[in-house]
Amino acid sequence: MQNFPLLQEQQYVKTRRRIHSVAKLVGRLREALVQPIAKNDNLWLSIVSKGFSTPPMNAINELEIGFNAEILAVEIADNKNRYASVTVTGKTLSELCTEVLDVMKADFDITPNVTAGEFDSERKIEIHPESAQEFLQQSVNFSEILNAFQKGIPFNDGIKSQVCLWPHHFDNAFKWFSGRKIDEIDEFMGIGVSNGDEMYELPYVYMTIYPELRKMNTLELPEGAHLHDSGWQGLLLTYEAITEKKTAEEQSALVNNFLDVGFKGIKRGFSKR
Incomplete structure (x- = not known):
């Protein structure tokens, strides 16, 4: 990477x-x-x-x-x-x-x-090649890490979907289901990477929680991450936190730690509902 x-x-x-x-x-x-x-x-x-x-x-x-x-x-x-x-x-x-x-x-x-x-008939699509290459690099980096994490979840540990890039929201993500229902709603996490949106313009890694937990302050926070509760509930790792690390190995380790610690922490939160 x-x-x-x-x-x-x-x-x-x-x-x-x-x-x-x-x-x-x-x-x-x-x-x-x-x-x-x-x-x-x-x-x-x-x-x-x-x-x-x-x-x-x-x-x-x-x-x-x-x-x-x-x-x-x-x-x-x-x-x-x-x-x-x-x-x-x-x-x-x-x-x-x-x-x-x-x-x-x-x-x-x-x-x-x-x-x-x-489709839009007014604005011309102008993309600078260097900017496209930067977009591609972050996208491929995140995809490699996310796919490896998804594959590493054992088949007897809940139910996981495949990793998908959704063209509407433009995020690359998968879902992990605990197999339980809470008030007739499937209990699951959304785990993925957004290419950026109106809330955070740069890419970010996220874990969403459904249905929402009553308490989030007991969740273990991975390094560099913070809790998010505006519009959706979960954990978020910003792009700035990743690029503060200077080497590809350190950056990859930070994202992997976010996924690993966040996943285990939310699972514990699910078990304590």
Whole structure:
């Protein structure tokens, strides 16, 4: 793992919002191409080494649609060795959608039930390559740590979902269920990384608690973390706390400690309801 890059907040927010808009387009295309299931649990994306992508759509020649942050393009490929890419920069999201739909029809004989009118037609997507690389690096770093932590939870320890990048909220996360119900509500944790939002503009690691605990002040706080109770209840580790550590090893250790200590602490909190 490389060091987490130092992010200039204003530039990062612009980059994050523009890449997020592309994620929403990719997610919308997947939504139009797969069969719906309960709670839209099939509409997730995955972080990959160069950006993010849909999982293969088995019914459509394992079609994949993704965003490559290194070349700033939407990429489309299937198991028939067909490949196409559409450059993102300099276009509105509506124009990008039109071009992607044209390529899918011409090169893959696929016509999703999506229209360009669903997307913004005024603002051009401008992404600086260096900023895109910084976005990619933090995203891949977090993904590696989160996936390793999720895989390390034993199968006989509760029930865990897979790690998913959700195109709407733009966070990469999974859920851990204790197997109990509290007042008819499943007891679970949401464990993940947000790419940033209106509350915290830079990325952050979080653990959410459902249903909420009556007391949080008894939870053990991991190093650098703090309690959060505005809008959702849980633990939060800011990006600034991570980049205060100087080496990749120290940064990774801090995030892993947050996940490990936070997970065990919330489980204890669940057991003491």
